[in-house]
Amino acid sequence: MTGVTNKKALVIGGTSGIGAAVADALAERGAEVVRASRATGLDVSDGAALSSWIVQQGPIDHLVFTAGSQAPGGAIASLDLDAARAAFDTKFWGSIRAAQAAAPHLREGGTITFTSGFLARRTVPGTFTKTAINAALEASAKILAKELAPIRVNVVSPGLTETEAYAGMDADARRQMLEGAASRLPAGRVARPHDVAAGHLFAIETPSVTGAVIDIDGGALIN
Numbered sequence: 559m560t561g562v563t564n565k566k567a568l569v570i571g572g573t574s575g576i577g578a579a580v581a582d583a584l585a586e587r588g589a590e591v592v593r594a595s596r597a598t599g600l601d602v603s604d605g606a607a608l609s610s611w612i613v614q615q616g617p618i619d620h621l622v623f624t625a626g627s628q629a630p631g632g633a634i635a636s637l638d639l640d641a642a643r644a645a646f647d648t649k650f651w652g653s654i655r656a657a658q659a660a661a662p663h664l665r666e667g668g669t670i671t672f673t674s675g676f677l678a679r680r681t682v683p684g685t686f687t688k689t690a691i692n693a694a695l696e697a698s699a700k701i702l703a704k705e706l707a708p709i710r711v712n713v714v715s716p717g718l719t720e721t722e723a724y725a726g727m728d729a730d731a732r733r734q735m736l737e738g739a740a741s742r743l744p745a746g747r748v749a750r751p752h753d754v755a756a757g758h759l760f761a762i763e764t765p766s767v768t769g770a771v772i773d774i775d776g777g778a779l780i781n
């Protein structure tokens with residue numbers, strides 16, 4: 559028995575990468591896990607569909623949001639702002655709307671865990687969309703942790719993590735990117751999905767953790 563045994567958890571983004579690893583870890587610990595994504599028929603950029611899907615789940619114990627790994631790159635001066643807005647609709651507004659819809663249905667001891675990314679606090683030209691989404695998410699989680707207390711609200715901030723998010727890259731370019739990053743990171747390795755999922759599990763299972771941003775980035779922020 560663990561703190562999540564027999565608890566109900568929604569993992570939005572749970573069909574791939576980090577979300578799938580969180581869902582697997584929760585299920586291994588005996589939780590009832592519901593995974594959602596476009597592959598299961600839920601597009602979180604459709605706000606009404608997202609809210610009504612969450613309400614249909616009934617009372618829940620834990621909400622995890624990992625959906626939306628794609629965002630346009632490029633300098634702000636020439637950025638496709640419509641594409642940037644669409645990325646916000648999925649990851650930022652999706653997270654906020656999911657929290658808003660789930661909060662009234664969370665049982666005592668309930669948690670909400672978002673997923674940001676190390677670019678939230680790293681200044682890299684050409685990464686505006688990811689930086690802005692992730693920074694907004696981290697700031698919002700702290701507000702939510704106070705407004706929704708005693709529901710605990712936390713964020714896990716991954717660094718480069720080997721997931722399906724990079725499946726579209728040429729295989730050699732992908733391998734070079736991952737090996738290059740591993741050689742530069744203080745931890746000497748790029749994270750695997752289960753490394754990051756350990757952060758979500760820590761946030762869910764540790765009763766004193768709220769308003770926290772948990773960095774699992776191989777040391778990217780101290781590099």
Ligand SMILES: NC(=O)c1ccc[n+]([C@@H]2O[C@H](COP(=O)([O-])OP(=O)(O)OC[C@H]3O[C@@H](n4cnc5c(N)ncnc54)[C@H](OP(=O)(O)O)[C@@H]3O)[C@@H](O)[C@H]2O)c1
Pocket residue numbers: 570571572573574575576577594595596597598600601602603624625626627628648649673674675676715716717718719720721722723724
């Ligand atoms: N991997 C990294 O290097 C890295 C680094 C920093 C931060 N992060 C963050 O970690 C989170 C998870 O990333 P990941 O690498 O695990 O990504 P991933 O493997 O691409 O998984 C993303 C998940 O989100 C779902 N999703 C995407 N758009 C959606 C939509 N509109 N509606 C519903 N579900 C949607 C996908 O399923 P469908 O396609 O079926 O919808 C999938 O289940 C993201 O927030 C990402 O920004 C990742």
